[in-house]
Amino acid sequence: MICSRVLVVSCLLSVVRFGSTQEDKILAQCTFDESENCGFQVIPDLDGVHHWELWTLSRGGSLGRNCPPSDHTPGLNQDFFASSKSLEDTAAHEFHTFTTKIISPEKNFTSGMGRISFYYYLWIADDPEGNEDTYPSLNVVGCDGALMWTKMSFTAGWLFVEIDFPCPTAGQIMFEASHRRPGSGVAIDDVKILEIPFFTGGNDIERKISMVQ
Ligand SMILES: [Ca+2]
Numbered sequence: 001m002i003c004s005r006v007l008v009v010s011c012l013l014s015v016v017r018f019g020s021t022q023e024d025k026i027l028a029q030c031t032f033d034e035s036e037n038c039g040f041q042v043i044p045d046l047d048g049v050h051h052w053e054l055w056t057l058s059r060g061g062s063l064g065r066n067c068p069p070s071d072h073t074p075g076l077n078q079d080f081f082a083s084s085k086s087l088e089d090t091a092a093h094e095f096h097t098f099t100t101k102i103i104s105p106e107k108n109f110t111s112g113m114g115r116i117s118f119y120y121y122l123w124i125a126d127d128p129e130g131n132e133d134t135y136p137s138l139n140v141v142g143c144d145g146a147l148m149w150t151k152m153s154f155t156a157g158w159l160f161v162e163i164d165f166p167c168p169t170a171g172q173i174m175f176e177a178s179h180r181r182p183g184s185g186v187a188i189d190d191v192k193i194l195e196i197p198f199f200t201g202g203n204d205i206e207r208k209i210s211m212v213q
Pocket residue numbers: 031032033071072073079080081189190
């Protein structure tokens with residue numbers, strides 16, 4: 001029984017690989033400069049207590065203490081990035097942890113594998129207790145709705161991340177920013193979405209399939 005299941009999985013993998021591309025293909029590239037959102041859409045939480053605190057485009061130094069002093073895109077460092085921030089003037093007793101979301105346009109990953117890379121910046125305007133439990137977090141959710149990557153931190157600078165993921169059909173990538181106190185912020189810049197050859201991430205897929213068996 002186990003052998004037959006392995007055979008079926010191998011056949012499926014062979015079929016997918018037969019149609020895979022051999023080179024990376026850029027599907028989307030976004031600097032957010034000149035107020036360009038590249039088709040990213042905000043998913044509003046209209047019933048939430050913080051429903052007016054949504055992702056938006058911002059300039060460096062415009063979001064209060066400890067915020068990014070500039071965007072990341074090489075150039076004059078005076079241009080835009082995408083950000084989500086909880087208001088500093090919200091009273092602590094009125095604050096409720098909340099999450100805001102933006103989602104990419106739908107992309108077709110014909111090879112079955114994708115890659116997303118971007119720079120991120122997490123901060124808190126004021127954190128007298130130094131409590132890591134109240135740091136903001138950033139999630140990246142994949143085509144199938146599964147969490148692909150998460151970071152809860154106070155980065156004090158732009159950091160880079162690159163994530164490979166399976167996406168057997170057309171799909172969208174979602175960013176989620178979660179805030180746990182007033183004055184916390186999340187920013188992203190220089191987002192790139194690629195279709196990559198199946199073999200690049202094939203080992204990961206095979207490992208996941210093996211774990212299921
Ligand atoms: Ca930028």
